[in-house]
Each structure stands twice: as structure tokens, then as C-alpha cells.
Amino acid sequence: MVPSDQLTKLAARAKEAEDRAIAAQNKGSAELEQDVKTARESAKAQADQLSKAVEDQKAKLSAWWTRLQRSWDEHIAEMRQNIDEKRASHNVEAAQRDADSAEEDAAYAVGYAYAAIEEAEYAVLDARLARMNADDLASGSTS
Numbered sequence: 433m434v435p436s437d438q439l440t441k442l443a444a445r446a447k448e449a450e451d452r453a454i455a456a457q458n459k460g461s462a463e464l465e466q467d468v469k470t471a472r473e474s475a476k477a478q479a480d481q482l483s484k485a486v487e488d489q490k491a492k493l494s495a496w497w498t499r500l501q502r503s504w505d506e507h508i509a510e511m512r513q514n515i516d517e518k519r520a521s522h523n524v525e526a527a528q529r530d531a532d533s534a535e536e537d538a539a540y541a542v543g544y545a546y547a548a549i550e551e552a553e554y555a556v557l558d559a560r561l562a563r564m565n566a567d568d569l570a571s572g573s574t575s
Contacts, residue, residue, distance in 0.1 A: 435556040442549065472512070479508060511537070 433441075452471075456464055486501045518530040 435559055439552065439556060479505065
């Protein structure tokens with residue numbers, strides 16, 4: 433898939449996430465629990481797919497991306513374990529602290545995703561420029 437097409441797909445997915453977050457405001461606990469489960473499974477499937485892509489293209493990708501993928505996988509596993517452990521608590525004050533923490537984590541995750549989109553835009557534009565330069569060199573042109 434062409435990087436600019438990937439950005440289009442990313443924008444559509446971000447809009448879906450926004451719509452689901454807005455809709456969550458009006459859902460009951462049971463329905464929201466199912467949405468959380470579905471979102472978690474979807475996120476895991478996407479992470480697994482990304483890990484496989486990194487592994488399949490290890491020779492082509494820079495070592496930085498491989499390290500980032502490993503770090504991301506470890507972060508997600510730790511974060512999910514923490515969430516699961518906090519859910520087991522039945523103390524009201526602890527539950528309120530956990531809710532505050534979950535909201536802070538969500539805000540950070542959105543900020544992180546925003547920064548990732550900025551980096552993706554830079555990478556897509558830089559890749560296009562690199563291709564143009566390579567094509568110019570191949571054709572003997574110097575712009």
C-alpha cells in the first residue's frame with residue numbers, strides 16, 4: 433500500500449475511534465464492557481499484524497523500528513496486565529484512583545498517537561522526496 437493511502441486509512445480509523453468514544457458516553461456498563469473487549473482484541477490483532485510485518489521485513493527496516501516494536505509490545509503487555517489487576521479491586525477509592533489513572537493513560541495514548549501521526553506524515557513526505565531524488569539520479573537529471 434502506498435504511504436499516502438495508508439494515511440487515508442489512518443485518518444478514517446481515527447474518525448471511527450472518535451465516533452466510538454463519543455458513543456461510549458451514552459452506553460451502559462455491559463455494552464461498554466463488550467466494546468472494550470472488542471477494542472482490546474482488535475488492538476491486539478493489529479499489534480500482532482504489525483509485529484509480523486516488522487519480523488517479515490526485518491532486513492529492510494532499520495534496527496530502530498525493530499527496537500520500537502519490541503518496546504511497544506512490552507509496554508502494551510505491562511499496561512494491560514496493570515488494567516486487569518486494577519479491575520479486580522472492589523475498593524471505591526481505589527476504583528476512583530484507577531479511573532483517574534485510566535483517563536490519564538487514555539489522554540497520553542491519544543497524544544502519543546497524535547505524535548505518531550506527525551511522524552508518519554514526515555516519513556511519507558520524506559519517502560516521496562527520496563523517491564523523487566532517486567528517480568532524478570536514475571534519469572540523469574539534477575534539480
